[in-house]
Amino acid sequence: MTSNPKRILIVGGVAGGASCAARARRLSETAEITMFERGAFVSFANCGLPYYVGDVITDEKKLLVANADLFRQRFNIDVRLENEVMAIDRTTRQITVKNRKTDEVYQESYDALVLAPGAAPIRPPLPGIDLPGIFALRTIPDSRRIREWIDTHQVKQAVVVGGGFIGLEMAENLVHRDIAVTLIEAQSQVMAPLDPEMVAPVHDRLRSHQVTLCLGDSVAEFKPNANGGIDVLTKSGATHAAELVILGIGVRPETALAKDAGLEIGDRGGIRVNDQMQTSDPNIWAVGDAIEVKDFVTGEWTVIPLAGPANRQGRIAADVICGRDSTFRGVQGTSVCGVFGLTIASTGANEKTLKRLGWDYGKVYLHPGHHVGYYPNAKPIDLKLLFSNQDGRILGAQAVGEDGTEKRIDVIAMALQTGATVFDLEEAELCYAPQFGAAKDPVNMAGMIAANALRGDAPLVHWQQLENLEDKRLLDVRSVDEFAVGHVEGAVNIPLPELRDRLLELNPDQEIWVYCQVGQRAYYATRALRLNGFNAYNLSGGFKTYQAVSSD
Incomplete structure (x- = not known):
């Protein structure tokens, strides 16, 4: 590898790949940069897709962060849409590409290759899984097909399978379109990153908007029914009729290309990379949803498909390719989800993980208002903080509330990232005016309660x-x-x-x-x-x- 390689090829053009391409151009004017995207869109906002289905976002163009022309004109980057990379020859440093519009197959050589293929929605091999009306949501064409199905079939009843981010967001957006929703989740709770007791208000909010929750049950089979719709049969023996089914079970890293090239795949099923985003081949990097990285808190290998880390990984890969000594510190899973006016946010390890690892940890629960009570419309935040009993180091936090929720998790996420303790949270100097917070912010209060416990003042x-x-x-x-x-x-x-x-x-x-x-x-x-x-x-x-x- 040279510090200024002549040819940088990037496979995949959404968050990680697009960030890598743009960053590489900002670091080198002489490199040839080519980005291959098998789909028809590059750099689109897939996090916004549920809201496009729900007519909250009405203009599809708003989902396009950038397009091929912008990359070409602004960054002198060659973007090849509907061009799928089929194989990697590591010996000759060549990739084989198929133009999906013309069926032409051709080769391109590289000095540095970046894999950003993303992840694919999980479609379990259940009977009837390929029936018309069953959709996963990952791309703009997916959202188009779902919208068209809703309009064409005048859908009034839907089943959402899976209670993660996509499942909750799709449930909300379908209700927004006056569609009755049944949500089926195999676990006993929605939102697996949160501990069970923190999800109770989320379950209440879903039910208050007439979402039927079927928890602790999983789909066994899909069958066409007499009304032209789909019967969703579960392992408990229940049957749920629907005219539309959304699969929100999760995603799986796209690793076929890497596997075929002999690159190391980790135990969690992602492409294994080091802290400079290099794969087991020093001339190939990988970023985004397809990779395994270290958990910042636990040190374990993990797969966390989030846009923020993917963008940072793309920047770091470009830095290293262009000769800079950048490293990725790991992921802590900071995330947020909105459902029917409720904000659900978390960062770091949850209690389930700390128990599994046998760590010596403490926890506090509190329910402060998002601003002072004397100012109108203070809304409670349910907050849980996890910390080390040995030194007070912050290990994780979860919060659920209507206002100011993600703000508190953002503050704690930054504190966690710097290795701060609950004693630091006690002393954190945060913004205060009556309409924004309190002189003792919820973050301060969490630190004070934990610190009082560790000091023995109020165990x-x-x-x-x-x-x-x-x-x-x-x-x-x-x-x-x-x-x-x-x-x-x-x-x-x-x-x-x-x-x-x-x-x-x-x-x-x-x-x-x-x-x-x-x-x-x-x-x-x-x-x-x-x-x-x-x-x-x-x-x-x-x-x-x-x-x-x-x-x-």
Whole structure:
């Protein structure tokens, strides 16, 4: 490899490939840069496709971030649409290309080759999977076909298979078009990156918009029905009638080209690359949804198909090809999804992963308003922070709310990326005005609660531990009226304002687990009890978190 190669060939022209091509041109005016895209579009916004189906985006041209003419005129990059790369000869450094419009087959030589083929929607080999009316959504032609099917068949009933990003976004957009939706998810929850208790408000929001949730069930078969539609049969024995089926099961890295060329494929099924995006062949790089990279938090190999990392990987590959010493730090899975006005965001490891790895971690739950309560329309954010019990290092965070949710996860994501701790979150100086936040921002509050626990000032226990209550006292410090509306079985109620006068009712030799509605009053009570010689613990997140855990 030379520091300024003569010929850079790029396979795939969406996020990673297009970013690599443009960056390479900005670093070299002399390199020949050619990008091959087997589809009819380059650099399109596939994240916007569900909203085009749902008529939220009405102009298809808005989905085109760039086109072949722009790449040619602005960057002097040769973009060959509907040209599919069929094979790589690593010995001669040549690729074989088929022009899908003319069937011409030809070869091109390279000094540096970048693979950005993306990922393909999973279509499991189920009976009836190829029936008309069953679609996956990955490209602009896919969205066109779905829109045409909806219009032609006057669709009023749809089944969405899969409760991930695409599944939720498609459910919302189909409802937006007055289509009744049944969502089938094999797991017991939607949005697998979140822990189960954090998804409870998402399930509630979906149901409140008449989305029928079939959780813990999976599709067994598709059959044509007497009405000209499709019956979706599940393993539980249920049958769901539909005129349209959307497959949102997930995606699989496109690795056929790399496999055939003998490049290393990782255990997770993606092209294995190093931190400079090089494959096992030093003259071939790979970026985007097709690759395996290291998880920034756990160090494990992982496949995370997200546009942000793909763009950065494309830039890094171009840097290295052009002689710069750039490295990719890994992925932490920072992501966000909107559904019916609810924002779902996360970064880093979830608790499921930390449990699997056997890490010594702590967690806090809180439910702050997205801005101060005295300013109108404060909306709650359900926030979970995960951290190392050894040094307070941030390991992950999840949040669900209507406003200000992704802002908090963005802040925590940046803190995680720099190796910050919960003690740093305590001290973070963030924007504050009444309509935007609070003097103690939710991010600060998460850090303070975690730091207080690590210092031993207000140690935490969690609702998942309730089965071990034999020798402990459960204390509810909410008002008598709140307690009457609903409480945890076995709890004793001493409202916080009465606590100091009623300490004699509590046993100083017994652990006391304290809860309120969201955790703040229980924190005050925990501090008062500990200062009076009681062994008190705050039940993190209060009764609100208990309800979410109980519905899990």
